[in-house]
Amino acid sequence: MFQSIYLRKYCPVCILIIILILLPLFSSEYVKVVAMQIFIFGVFAISYDILLGYTGIASFGHAIFFGTGAYVTALLMLKSGFSFWATLPFVVIGCAVIGLLIGLLTLRFATIYFTIVTLALGQFCYFLLTNALTYQYTGGDDGLHGLPMILQTKNQMYYLAFAFLLVIFFLAKKIVSSPLGTTLVAIRENEFRAKMIGYNVLNYRLIALVISGIMAGLAGSMNAAILRSVFPGFMGAGTTIDVILMTILGGMGSLLGPVIGAALVIICQQYLSSYFEWWLMIFGIIFVLVVLFLPQGLISIFYRFRVKKILSRYEIKD
Amino acid sequence: MNILEMHEVHTFIAGFHILEGVTLTAEHGKLTILLGRNGSGKTTTIKTIMGLTPAGSGEILFQGKAIQKMHDFEIPWLGISLVPEGRDVFSQLTVEENLLIAVRKGKNITKQRLDYIVNIFPPMKDLFKKKGRNLSGGEKQMVAVARALVNDDELLLIDEPTKGLAPIMVESMRLALAEIKKNATIILVEQNFEFASSIADDFLIMEHGKIACGGKIGDLINNEEMQHRYLGV
Amino acid sequence: MTSQLFVNILLSALSLGVIYFLLSSGFALVFSLLRVSNFSHGSLIMWGAYLGVYLVKALSNFTLGLVVSAVVIGIILALVEFFLFRRLYGGNPLFELLLTFGLIYILDEAVKLIWGAAMITVDKPLFLQGTVMIYGEPFAILRLYIFGLGAFICAALYFLLNKTKLGLIITAGIENKEMVRALGININKVFTFVCWLGGFLAGIAGFVLAFFTGLSPEMGTNQLLNVLVIVVVGGLGSFMGAAIAAIIMGLAEAFLGFYLPELAILSSFIVMFIVLGIKPSGLLGEE
Numbered sequence: 001m002f003q004s005i006y007l008r009k010y011c012p013v014c015i016l017i018i019i020l021i022l023l024p025l026f027s028s029e030y031v032k033v034v035a036m037q038i039f040i041f042g043v044f045a046i047s048y049d050i051l052l053g054y055t056g057i058a059s060f061g062h063a064i065f066f067g068t069g070a071y072v073t074a075l076l077m078l079k080s081g082f083s084f085w086a087t088l089p090f091v092v093i094g095c096a097v098i099g100l101l102i103g104l105l106t107l108r109f110a111t112i113y114f115t116i117v118t119l120a121l122g123q124f125c126y127f128l129l130t131n132a133l134t135y136q137y138t139g140g141d142d143g144l145h146g147l148p149m150i151l152q153t154k155n156q157m158y159y160l161a162f163a164f165l166l167v168i169f170f171l172a173k174k175i176v177s178s179p180l181g182t183t184l185v186a187i188r189e190n191e192f193r194a195k196m197i198g199y200n201v202l203n204y205r206l207i208a209l210v211i212s213g214i215m216a217g218l219a220g221s222m223n224a225a226i227l228r229s230v231f232p233g234f235m236g237a238g239t240t241i242d243v244i245l246m247t248i249l250g251g252m253g254s255l256l257g258p259v260i261g262a263a264l265v266i267i268c269q270q271y272l273s274s275y276f277e278w279w280l281m282i283f284g285i286i287f288v289l290v291v292l293f294l295p296q297g298l299i300s301i302f303y304r305f306r307v308k309k310i311l312s313r314y315e316i317k318d
Numbered sequence: 319m320n321i322l323e324m325h326e327v328h329t330f331i332a333g334f335h336i337l338e339g340v341t342l343t344a345e346h347g348k349l350t351i352l353l354g355r356n357g358s359g360k361t362t363t364i365k366t367i368m369g370l371t372p373a374g375s376g377e378i379l380f381q382g383k384a385i386q387k388m389h390d391f392e393i394p395w396l397g398i399s400l401v402p403e404g405r406d407v408f409s410q411l412t413v414e415e416n417l418l419i420a421v422r423k424g425k426n427i428t429k430q431r432l433d434y435i436v437n438i439f440p441p442m443k444d445l446f447k448k449k450g451r452n453l454s455g456g457e458k459q460m461v462a463v464a465r466a467l468v469n470d471d472e473l474l475l476i477d478e479p480t481k482g483l484a485p486i487m488v489e490s491m492r493l494a495l496a497e498i499k500k501n502a503t504i505i506l507v508e509q510n511f512e513f514a515s516s517i518a519d520d521f522l523i524m525e526h527g528k529i530a531c532g533g534k535i536g537d538l539i540n541n542e543e544m545q546h547r548y549l550g551v
Numbered sequence: 552m553t554s555q556l557f558v559n560i561l562l563s564a565l566s567l568g569v570i571y572f573l574l575s576s577g578f579a580l581v582f583s584l585l586r587v588s589n590f591s592h593g594s595l596i597m598w599g600a601y602l603g604v605y606l607v608k609a610l611s612n613f614t615l616g617l618v619v620s621a622v623v624i625g626i627i628l629a630l631v632e633f634f635l636f637r638r639l640y641g642g643n644p645l646f647e648l649l650l651t652f653g654l655i656y657i658l659d660e661a662v663k664l665i666w667g668a669a670m671i672t673v674d675k676p677l678f679l680q681g682t683v684m685i686y687g688e689p690f691a692i693l694r695l696y697i698f699g700l701g702a703f704i705c706a707a708l709y710f711l712l713n714k715t716k717l718g719l720i721i722t723a724g725i726e727n728k729e730m731v732r733a734l735g736i737n738i739n740k741v742f743t744f745v746c747w748l749g750g751f752l753a754g755i756a757g758f759v760l761a762f763f764t765g766l767s768p769e770m771g772t773n774q775l776l777n778v779l780v781i782v783v784v785g786g787l788g789s790f791m792g793a794a795i796a797a798i799i800m801g802l803a804e805a806f807l808g809f810y811l812p813e814l815a816i817l818s819s820f821i822v823m824f825i826v827l828g829i830k831p832s833g834l835l836g837e838e
Contacts, residue, residue: 052645056643056645058645058648058649108831111644111645112586112588112644112648112787113783113787113831115588115648116588116779116780116782116783117783117823117827119776119779120776120779120780120783120819120820120823123776123820124817124820127816127817127820131813132813133813241652244649244652248649277663278660278663278664280656280659280660281656281657281660281661281664283656284653284654284655284656284657284660285653285657287649287652287653287656288635288650288653288654288657291646291649291650291653292635292638292639292650295646368733370729370732370733389737390732390733391732391735391736391737391738392735393735394733394734394735395735400733402730402733406727406729406730408722408723408726408727408730409726410722410723410725410726411719411722411723415719418716418719419716419719419720419723419731419734419736420734422735465734
């Protein structure tokens with residue numbers, strides 16, 4: 001019976017994975033590009049979920065990591081001739097250091113301070129990128145272009161991005177169900193109690209920020225490799241806002257929810273915006289309704305429905 | 319005649335069952351003390367009467383009227399005032415403003431009433447222009463009690479007025495309560511048994527979110543076994 | 552630097568500070584009592600600008616148009632408080648923040664639907680055009696008008712918060728809401744009023760801002776960061792702190808703009824890092 005529940009639980013996911021594996025065989029180039037964006041922003045949203053959903057701190061400057069990853073990769077590939085893979089250790093180290101710095105600077109503030117200060121830091125970094133002084137390195141508003149292809153075909157890139165999403169997803173799953181993950185949730189639920197038990201709350205939050213930052217940075221690198229260009233917008237408030245929308249709409253604290261949110265937001269951006277001029281308003285209304293009535297996001301509808309179905313099938317009794 | 323009755327009142331705070339069926343009565347014109355160890359639910363009982371931690375079930379009657387379903391801000395208008403445990407004197411306001419804010423809409427504080435308050439707490443008359451944050455612990459307690467007096471209410475709920483006070487301040491608080499008692503019914507939460515027994519008429523002892531026993535204060539003073547069992551005196 | 556030039560920069564710095572004060576006062580007020588960081592404040596500012604300019608034209612009366620529009624913006628925020636914020640009190644403050652964040656989309660898109668997305672320039676009314684000579688330097692009448700408006704609003708708010716019963720309740724409520732309720736005061740009504748007032752201030756600020764930036768759907772959200780930085784620097788929850796921080800921001804921006812123009816855009820960050828580095832809770836924030 002339990003095996004059967006297990007199968008039922010993972011059946012839809014397996015079907016989805018198979019569909020996504022077969023997708024490049026019959027889809028247009030455009031669909032592939034959109035799908036790759038979904039995979040990358042899925043990773044970015046997962047990294048944000050670790051911070052917001054599991055640790056309970058709302059950063060409004062998460063794009064700093066995404067932008068850092070993208071720019072580190074682009075600069076090393078273009079200016080120093082590194083291969084894509086050789087840039088990744090630098091991305092990891094760079095994002096970890098930035099995460100530590102931001103964390104040490106801002107995590108001692110109360111939650112709302114953290115939100116505002118990270119927002120300001122994000123804008124600060126954006127201005128740094130687009131400043132006249134850094135133009136010769138960053139290309140200013142134009143960004144950097146012409147990164148070498150890292151794989152031969154679009155299909156290979158597609159599978160790489162998809163594998164990247166799967167790897168990060170299962171890694172994140174491992175992290176949140178590890179002792180570290182459960183401690184983070186305990187701190188989120190009752191910071192005072194966690195402190196009294198003897199947990200160093202600041203350290204745990206710092207670790208969460210660094211992990212989340214590294215994941216976001218890798219997503220940024222991957223985005224640079226796939227688009228073969230980087231833009232200052234990667235670091236801008238718009239990118240942070242996108243990831244917040246994805247995480248909240250999909251359902252924070254579930255890892256899968258943010259990925260679904262990423263798919264939803266990107267598909268809407270790609271397709272709806274050309275049909276409805278005022279689709280953002282509908283988006284805003286849906287967002288407000290989700291915050292008010294579905295704080296666990298759209299994925300919670302699915303969960304509720306499924307739990308009911310399983311329960312009714314097996315009639316679990318006390 | 320009972321001014322206040324509680325029947326089987328249960329209160330939950332953040333999922334915790336704090337009051338587990340409190341049943342009590344307080345007689346009109348009397349001073350009833352609510353005794354009991356830390357965490358037995360005394361403060362929650364007071365807050366539940368005020369509607370600040372609403373009762374989950376049960377009935378609270380004030381002068382025969384059920385009040386458990388009323389909003390917290392409606393209950394004081396019936397004639398109930400609270401002196402909370404932490405005193406909660408507003409630190410950004412002057413003492414005068416602390417009294418003024420307690421005056422209910424449409425009413426005015428009369429000169430007589432002010433004289434009555436200053437008569438009870440003589441040191442108050444020099445404090446009016448002082449900000450709450452600049453007061454000493456004893457002064458804050460005075461202001462907290464005075465704030466509950468501005469409306470001439472029938473029932474005063476006073477939570478641990480002697481907590482952390484110097485002995486001389488405790489004595490002046492005792493005199494003040496003895497004076498206030500002449501015009502109002504008081505329910506007093508107290509840990510200091512000596513202080514409480516010197517001014518009380520009736521007593522109630524709480525244990526594990528319930529009233530364990532109650533009666534005339536004289537019975538408790540003469541019953542050392544009961545004191546020992548419930549109060550650890 | 553001549554003293555004439557100094558005075559000139561100082562005056563523009565101060566008028567910039569006053570504009571910042573107007574922009575952030577509503578946010579600071581709402582935050583101090585409700586502890587809701589209203590991210591849609593920028594959008595309300597933008598609405599104040601569009602509606603104010605429209606109403607001044609429609610009613611052909613400058614003051615009346617300004618006041619009516621500010622009152623309407625106030626009502627928008629009061630309705631938001633009554634129907635939306637109220638469902639979330641006592642829960643995770645994150646959701647209030649996210650809610651106001653979602654409102655940005657609704658408010659911004661609504662403006663685009665009504666007035667279009669294109670930038671609209673705003674002409675100053677005749678009586679605000681021209682300059683006067685101060686200390687031998689020309690100074691725009693518009694800036695003098697803004698000084699006056701800022702001083703008037705500051706004084707009115709001071710009076711309201713310190714000299715009225717309602718002000719006492721607001722000050723007391725910032726500190727301890729439960730005790731205010733225990734005194735028989737329906738603090739929810741006060742919340743709604745404070746939101747109205749916060750919206751009213753945003754409306755006025757937006758109208759003033761329109762003379763400098765013109766009308767565009769982004770004009771408000773562009774100011775949101777400045778508003779947030781000012782409120783954090785002043786100390787979250789401290790209304791006076793925000794006023795002081797606004798003036799400091801104005802000074803920093805004007806003087807940095809003169810000496811190191813390429814850093815002027817970063818002036819607010821520089822001030823923020825310095826202040827928070829020395830005092831993490833902000834200028835007048837409680838520890």
